[in-house]
Amino acid sequence: MQAPKDLYNLKELQTLETVEASKGLAEQLKKLMQLRSVCIDNISSTDCASIFAALSNMPLLSSLLLSAKDENEPLCFEALKPMSTELHKLIIRGQWAKGTLDYPIFRSHSKYLKYLALSWCHLGEDPLGMLASHLSNLTYLKLNNMHSSKTLVLDAEAFPHLKTLVLSHMPDVNQINILDGALPCIEGLYIVSLPNLNKVPQGIESLSSLKKLWLTNLHKDLKIQWNGNGMRQKMLHVAEVRI
Structure with a gap:
């Protein structure tokens, strides 16, 4: 679903169910500082920097679902640096850009993550071994559709x-x-x-x-x-x- 053009007016909005990534979405998200739960799909690699930066500044964010436009689209999480220590649930559907586990979401924020579900993220090696060394506080982990x-x-x-x-x-x-x-x-x-x-x-x-x-x-x-x-x-x- 495309985000409505006046989405930015809903300043008290706490849950944003699945909206498609678009050119103007990041600017709208900057006005929605009460959001707790966000689901965004149809994300392309060119959307990542602006949308993830906007999400990073949400002080109350606790749940995030990010879905690429297709299973071959690489998503870069370098700009995802959550200020909210409440962000504990992360669902990602899409390829990972190289070096993803070295980015802040899986480094400085990793201690806050409790729930992680990954699809299409072909890590190439043993994903359990790779994730275990970064995410010791997880209580839920799902790996789906990956090599x-x-x-x-x-x-x-x-x-x-x-x-x-x-x-x-x-x-x-x-x-x-x-x-x-x-x-x-x-x-x-x-x-x-x-x-x-x-x-x-x-x-x-x-x-x-x-x-x-x-x-x-x-x-x-x-x-x-x-x-x-x-x-x-x-x-x-x-x-x-x-x-």
Whole structure:
């Protein structure tokens, strides 16, 4: 939806549901200092600097969804430097420009981020390992529709506060290793539509706080291994298991 031309007059507006990025949107956003929740789609790489700078100056911003115009459009987050320490929820749909994890949103602001959902961000390596070193305070993480290395590793200190982890539509992944000590607070683990994941995630039985486990739409060999290794008996502490 295109933003109305008089959007800037709504100075008490707190929630801006999905509007399309446009040439004049940044100027309108500068007048909306009461916004808490913002969703912007159809963002092109040329929009990033002006729109993200305007968002950065919102003192009450707590939730932000940013969606590129398509899955191949690179978004540069260099200008996203939130002044609001309330910004804890970030949803990004789009390619990342190189060096994104070195920008302020994932450096100086990373301690405030609790909820992160990423789609189309082809980080090229092990995204879990890359994100774990920057975002230790996350309680929710979703990775969707992205390419990665074949093996994902959650090391012993990965995501100490994470309660929910969702991995979906990651076609390159064929192995997940969970080292002892990783995800000490995890309650929900949802691994869905990873067609080449043919082994039960190594170390999954060590997740003692786990309450929900979904292993669905995966390689058929995973279920064979699950049954052959008696995994259900090893996961009796998990209230809900779907496989």
